[in-house]
Amino acid sequence: MSPRPQKKLSYHHGDLKRALVVAAVPLLEANGAQGLTLREVAAAVGVTHAAAYRHFEDKTALLAAIAESGFRDLAVRLSRDVARADNDAAAKMRSFAEAYVAFAMDRPAVYGVMFGPRLNEDGRFASLEEAITELVTILVAEIKKGQLEGAIRPGRKRDIGLSIWVFAHGYVELVQRRRIKVKNAAVAQTYFDLLFDPLVRGLLV
Amino acid sequence: MSPRPQKKLSYHHGDLKRALVVAAVPLLEANGAQGLTLREVAAAVGVTHAAAYRHFEDKTALLAAIAESGFRDLAVRLSRDVARADNDAAAKMRSFAEAYVAFAMDRPAVYGVMFGPRLNEDGRFASLEEAITELVTILVAEIKKGQLEGAIRPGRKRDIGLSIWVFAHGYVELVQRRRIKVKNAAVAQTYFDLLFDPLVRGLLV
DNA sequence: ACCTGAACACCGTTCAAGT
């Protein structure tokens, strides 16, 4: 039917780099960050494990790509949810933190790679660092938009942003490690709101 | 000289179980939690790596013993420092959180094992779980002692304790992963105090 | 240029054998 006959079983994959990152995520969520193997990721894509080294310097580079992809997804989700919130500081803070927790509960293993053992110890992966910086930028910018001009001194916007991040991240970590025990993701969210409320009030004084 | 001749080079170690845990800690802090190998721990004690299996079911069991030892050390340190603090709620909270951060900065790799990949997924290591529970108990008890009877409703003591834990842990994690950048441990402490202050005020309203 | 096949060093785990 097609004008030129398709080569069957080409040993060229097409976009193997991207395919490896995409294939890794479900394996990660299924078996945990500890269990993830370069070999099984390659096998899932239908390729020899040595082929991955044409596109990633080592396993850490693959994990960095997964983490970066996670940070970009998180930034999109946060931007979207925070934009929908009421335009005052407390509402912005709450919607940011809630969206953050929801992302972490949705994809715990990807979150674990994003915040697990340091991937960028030696400073390769500049784009990973950039994705993280973007996250903080979004947070600070949204707080600013949230009518903080009167309520809060300008120099404190970054501190407020980091406080919120610290609290949301700490909660996620303790829940995921079962140091704080909750029945399910819905309970995790409502209990988070309860714990988070004092911080919001303290920040707005 | 001695009444009975000492057997030289006995292949019995004495207290190998404990020795392995003790030997593991400096290796951990030197090479990171990722780099820790059962084989090098055994070698550091002067024993074949297979010998470890006489005392630990597997590597996870060794890590659990390290984590438990860390939690007990942390509990001792927190009790001591919090007991020295002024007897009001804010001072108790602050001294708890500061001692917590100091411990984590002192022994980052041990802290990483304590809060890293879940060790007790299948519920072995009851004593590990017990050591963690003790930590929360100490925290809640000290808050209670801090003259909270008037200022705070009784049911909220646990929530307050967990809030503090969440914040301190989140801060430590983000600093250790370089998501929050600080020059050294001293700066880490003073910046923590700055960020922590709003939470304390919010909790006492 | 991209992937395969085979090899290497290293790790956790097991087990028969030594003392």
Place this chain on the structure above:
DNA sequence: ACCTGAACACCGTTCAAGT
């Protein structure tokens, strides 16, 4: 009862060879 020596399966990494 406690430890050694040797083996096994598995992993990350490398590299010559195929297309």
